[in-house]
Amino acid sequence: MTSWYIAKGPESDVALSSRVRIARNLKEYPFPNKLDGNQALLITNRISNVLKTDATLKSKAFKYYDLARLNETEKNVMIEKHLISPDIVKCCNECGVFISRDEKISIMMQEEDHIRIQCMLPGNQIENVLEMCMEIDNIFEKNIKYAFNEEFGYLTSCPTNVGTGIRASVMLHLPALTMTGLVKGMLTACSKIGIAIRGIYGENSESLGQIYQISNQVTLGQNEKEIITNVSSVVFQIIEQERLVRKELQKQNKNLFKDRIMRAYGIMTNAEIMSSQECLNLISEVRLGINMGILKNIKIETLNKIMLLIQPGNLQKHYEMSLNERERDIMRSKLIKELLNPIKE
Amino acid sequence: MLCQSCNMKDANVHFTEIINDKKVELYLCNECAQEASQNNLICPININDFFTGMIANCESETRQSNFHLVACNKCGMSFEQFQKTGKLGCEECHKVFKKKLRPILKRLHGDLQHNGKNPCEEAISKISEKVSKSAYDEKSDVIEKSVKTGKPEKTPDEIETLKNDLNKAIQSEEYEKAAELRDKIKLLKNNEISEK
Numbered sequence: 001m002t003s004w005y006i007a008k009g010p011e012s013d014v015a016l017s018s019r020v021r022i023a024r025n026l027k028e029y030p031f032p033n034k035l036d037g038n039q040a041l042l043i044t045n046r047i048s049n050v051l052k053t054d055a056t057l058k059s060k061a062f063k064y065y066d067l068a069r070l071n072e073t074e075k076n077v078m079i080e081k082h083l084i085s086p087d088i089v090k091c092c093n094e095c096g097v098f099i100s101r102d103e104k105i106s107i108m109m110q111e112e113d114h115i116r117i118q119c120m121l122p123g124n125q126i127e128n129v130l131e132m133c134m135e136i137d138n139i140f141e142k143n144i145k146y147a148f149n150e151e152f153g154y155l156t157s158c159p160t161n162v163g164t165g166i167r168a169s170v171m172l173h174l175p176a177l178t179m180t181g182l183v184k185g186m187l188t189a190c191s192k193i194g195i196a197i198r199g200i201y202g203e204n205s206e207s208l209g210q211i212y213q214i215s216n217q218v219t220l221g222q223n224e225k226e227i228i229t230n231v232s233s234v235v236f237q238i239i240e241q242e243r244l245v246r247k248e249l250q251k252q253n254k255n256l257f258k259d260r261i262m263r264a265y266g267i268m269t270n271a272e273i274m275s276s277q278e279c280l281n282l283i284s285e286v287r288l289g290i291n292m293g294i295l296k297n298i299k300i301e302t303l304n305k306i307m308l309l310i311q312p313g314n315l316q317k318h319y320e321m322s323l324n325e326r327e328r329d330i331m332r333s334k335l336i337k338e339l340l341n342p343i344k345e
Numbered sequence: 346m347l348c349q350s351c352n353m354k355d356a357n358v359h360f361t362e363i364i365n366d367k368k369v370e371l372y373l374c375n376e377c378a379q380e381a382s383q384n385n386l387i388c389p390i391n392i393n394d395f396f397t398g399m400i401a402n403c404e405s406e407t408r409q410s411n412f413h414l415v416a417c418n419k420c421g422m423s424f425e426q427f428q429k430t431g432k433l434g435c436e437e438c439h440k441v442f443k444k445k446l447r448p449i450l451k452r453l454h455g456d457l458q459h460n461g462k463n464p465c466e467e468a469i470s471k472i473s474e475k476v477s478k479s480a481y482d483e484k485s486d487v488i489e490k491s492v493k494t495g496k497p498e499k500t501p502d503e504i505e506t507l508k509n510d511l512n513k514a515i516q517s518e519e520y521e522k523a524a525e526l527r528d529k530i531k532l533l534k535n536n537e538i539s540e541k
Binding site: 025029148152154188221224 | 419421439453
């Protein structure tokens with residue numbers, strides 16, 4: 001079975017993955033920042049029981065990971081796969097995560113809220129992801145009492161999440177809109193309708209690898225469907241724009257366009273030392289090349305695999321050894337060569 | 346909030362600048378923020394931190410009314426603590442700080458009323474299952490007939506009024522009445538679908 005990180009989803013020429021997370025808290029307990037260790041364990045146990053007894057959830061084969069018992073590499077692997085948030089690593093209150101066998105579902109315990117249900121699928125299919133999330137939430141709701149009031153909806157530790165507790169996001173690869181600077185204008189336009197666009201790798205608004213996350217900011221006042229429709233209509237617009245600008249760029253200067261991609265491909269397949277930063281930018285060019293029909297012999301799935309495995313945690317797990325930064329840069333190039341030119345090596 | 350530099354556009358970047366060891370905070374629009382960072386004077390802060398800044402912004406007003414000293418009776422979280430961390434301590438905090446939370450929520454979400462999924466629906470369906478069905482069979486028959494003969498364009502309004510009544514019934518904990526109303530709504534909705 002191909003893992004979902006590598007699989008190609010709908011509209012994979014622009015959309016990489018869709019993710020929905022919902023924040024929930026149990027009624028009778030204080031939120032994680034005021035919770036003691038014993039209470040935290042009790043909550044985790046209750047969730048664990050539901051996951052074991054409910055037939056639908058049982059079939060997903062969840063496994064629990066106590067964060068205190070994981071080493072740095074194991075935690076980084078999970079962060080890089082978006083199974084846990086970087087924030088949960090900083091929490092120290094008996095936190096952990098339930099992960100389904102297919103790694104499409106993760107349930108974080110005692111992060112900012114008691115429960116964070118998160119579902120992910122490849123490509124642009126945010127509606128399906130919401131359905132997955134809601135199915136789990138409904139089962140939980142039959143078994144536990146959530147903190148809720150009529151006015152503010154589901155109560156969360158941070159006021160930015162109250163109401164539906166939903167954060168829906170789609171990851172998009174926008175090389176053409178970045179090159180032309182058009183992405184900045186979209187950023188402003190989206191902030192006006194409660195949608196945020198941010199670069200997912202790298203700090204601040206500077207995006208590495210031209211990958212952006214489109215997500216809702218508003219959780220109160222709109223219902224779940226409205227939130228999802230809002231995000232998906234913005235995503236639809238951006239995808240269309242990106243495709244248009246890609247075609248236009250290619251048309252305007254065919255040789256320049258191809259040169260750029262072939263150079264990136266050349267470096268990627270020949271370099272001996274490569275930082276993850278450089279690598280992400282090269283992957284971006286190569287991905288564009290594949291989607292524009294310039295690089296015909298590489299599968300998007302291979303590139304997806306590279307994108308996951310070149311990250312520090314996954315790289316060390318792949319080679320089953322602990323590597324320092326310099327060693328990682330060397331092994332990264334080795335891995336890419338192995339995956340891209342299997343015949344030569 | 347308007348940009349503190351040009352006072353024209355909406356501010357959506359939170360900037361922190363250190364001048365002579367003193368922290369200066371600014372809320373800027375994208376354009377001004379870009380200009381400022383090019384001048385290399387200011388270091389941009391993640392947009393997530395923007396929120397904590399928004400709460401701190403109403404600090405002076407809070408201090409005047411001594412509200413910052415108000416603490417939650419369940420978890421002990423004070424409003425001052427909340428302003429610093431941006432995180433509430435428990436469900437009760439939402440009630441205790443309601444007055445001060447409302448303007449914050451309004452700014453964040455532009456709305457104050459939850460419109461999404463409701464766990465009460467679930468609770469009521471459980472309760473209504475317990476209520477003996479036969480007692481309502483007759484009534485639902487009557488409703489069914491009246492709906493079938495009624496004008497279809499009227500049903501959405503009717504559903505709305507019934508939904509309002511349902512909410513009221515839940516709030517006043519009249520679950521039997523709520524169950525009855527829920528059945529009515531269900532009938533009307535089914536009828537609507539079958540007509541389409």
